[in-house]
Amino acid sequence: MLRLHDTATGEVALLRFRDPGRVSIYVCGLTVDGQAHLGHGRMALVFDVLRRYLLFTGLDVNYVSNITDIEDKIIDGAAAAGVPIDQFTAANEARWWELIDTLGVLRPDETPHATAYVDRMVALVSDLMARGVAYETADGVYLSVLDVPGYGLLAHQPLDSLRTGARVEADEDKRSPLDFVLWKKAKPGEPTWESPWGPGRPGWHTECVVMSLDLLGDGFDLHGGGLDLIFPHHENERAQAVADGREFARHWMHNGWVTVEGEKMSKSVGNFTTLDDLLDRSDARSYRLLVLRSHYRRPIEVTPDTVRDAEAGLARLDELGRRFGLGDLLTSGPVVDPGPADAEIDAEAVTRFRDRMDDDLDTPGALGSVFDLVRQANGAADAGDQAGANRKAQTAALLCAALGLPLRAGSGDEEDPAVQAKVLERDEARAAGDWARADALRAELEDAGWLVEDGPEGTRIRRQ
RNA sequence: GGCGGCGUGGCCGAGUGGUUUAGGCAGGGGCCUGCAAAGCCCCGUACGGCGGUUCGAUUCCGCCCGCCGCCUCCA
Numbered sequence: 001m002l003r004l005h006d007t008a009t010g011e012v013a014l015l016r017f018r019d020p021g022r023v024s025i026y027v028c029g030l031t032v033d034g035q036a037h038l039g040h041g042r043m044a045l046v047f048d049v050l051r052r053y054l055l056f057t058g059l060d061v062n063y064v065s066n067i068t069d070i071e072d073k074i075i076d077g078a079a080a081a082g083v084p085i086d087q088f089t090a091a092n093e094a095r096w097w098e099l100i101d102t103l104g105v106l107r108p109d110e111t112p113h114a115t116a117y118v119d120r121m122v123a124l125v126s127d128l129m130a131r132g133v134a135y136e137t138a139d140g141v142y143l144s145v146l147d148v149p150g151y152g153l154l155a156h157q158p159l160d161s162l163r164t165g166a167r168v169e170a171d172e173d174k175r176s177p178l179d180f181v182l183w184k185k186a187k188p189g190e191p192t193w194e195s196p197w198g199p200g201r202p203g204w205h206t207e208c209v210v211m212s213l214d215l216l217g218d219g220f221d222l223h224g225g226g227l228d229l230i231f232p233h234h235e236n237e238r239a240q241a242v243a244d245g246r247e248f249a250r251h252w253m254h255n256g257w258v259t260v261e262g263e264k265m266s267k268s269v270g271n272f273t274t275l276d277d278l279l280d281r282s283d284a285r286s287y288r289l290l291v292l293r294s295h296y297r298r299p300i301e302v303t304p305d306t307v308r309d310a311e312a313g314l315a316r317l318d319e320l321g322r323r324f325g326l327g328d329l330l331t332s333g334p335v336v337d338p339g340p341a342d343a344e345i346d347a348e349a350v351t352r353f354r355d356r357m358d359d360d361l362d363t364p365g366a367l368g369s370v371f372d373l374v375r376q377a378n379g380a381a382d383a384g385d386q387a388g389a390n391r392k393a394q395t396a397a398l399l400c401a402a403l404g405l406p407l408r409a410g411s412g413d414e415e416d417p418a419v420q421a422k423v424l425e426r427d428e429a430r431a432a433g434d435w436a437r438a439d440a441l442r443a444e445l446e447d448a449g450w451l452v453e454d455g456p457e458g459t460r461i462r463r464q
Numbered sequence: 465g466g467c468g469g470c471g472u473g474g475c476c477g478a479g480u481g482g483u484u485u486a487g488g489c490a491g492g493g494g495c496c497u498g499c500a501a502a503g504c505c506c507c508g509u510a511c512g513g514c515g516g517u518u519c520g521a522u523u524c525c526g527c528c529c530g531c532c533g534c535c536u537c538c539a
Contacts, residue, residue, distance in 0.1 A: 157534080
């Protein structure tokens, strides 16, 4: 049973499901206002690993993650690019899904878009007005947060602190500086929707309330996102749901930053690396491995050094795939724990893995158990215990797949006839004891990007 | 100012009141190899500082130092 840190309580607690055997998850996705960076990638990977692990343990998972396609920066971005807003957001979103696919992240079961839910957002705001917890001002409609029981649950800040910290906005009509906008009245040049308060557009926090409750229902199991969404975004989502008499998320999970030289990566600081940049120069699986190597709540440093380190670890895993011909276990789809009945799998190792994962998704510890298997498999094979070795190797591959990290048995182009000819020629040279010729052929292959390895079965090559 | 997190061996990074070790990368030695590569074995005996609790603390408590984050729209 999975124990997870809950942002609301600050404690690690058993994740309890509303419906037995089924998990409903809502993760705040991307605002499609530009290029996604490493932080967005980490978020996607962290929740992908959670989702895959729940599937691995045999649960049904309903995973919803939204796209925010109307927002201030989107309006500005489209204007700056000189293109219509829908074209701007569509292009950014399309690129995001390509990146998601490259990262091996499973697509959500549902991907609601804010602009498709404006009617229901208007309905929610109207309801909050009717309940007397929201009020209209000259420039919009606001939620009166001091009327919401438990406001500050996620922020873990005294209300006074939030109040004194609140930035003073132009609108002095707000009853409390903490109150936040549910509906923004139209400004010139902005896209608008009709509402009882005149044309305008929804505030940011409202969309996720409406979409999560619509698609997952009251009291859904888990709500997640990046650490920076805790306050105000998630606090304000919860406030609206509670004020509307709805039961909101039962559990809150947030992932930590990607940092650059110790500082949070963010667009405002300008210290971000885009996912495009990273994926251009490294195997996407190495970023997943890098993310898995540290706990999801800790910050991670992404530097050329840490990426290289992850790539070296990945190479060790792939080497296992090659050595044991695990080509049929290269799935990038979800896998399910086969249980102790499967003689090909080391059930005890799977248990060790699951113990680590159940402890608040201790992926570094889980990964340690996988590397233990790698060493055991290689060691057994070296000692001539092929059956035992295969079992360990298969188990390692299974657990890698469970983490969304498919092993590779090769690059696929080893069969190139010209390359194969050189490999054969080298085998002949070696058989004849012509070491000079063999070394020359190795140099040629290496120049072509191959790493040459001689084994009992002859020369083997792989991509460097 | 308020609230919170973190400081582990050359690097990354888990975990734990004490007997055998996380794991990965890098490094040294060995086995294997024509030489390599890959793999395996061995090695470095780490837990910011000062006190306290304890038979015993890296692990609990206090203080200090350092780094980081949040305090209204940033994953």
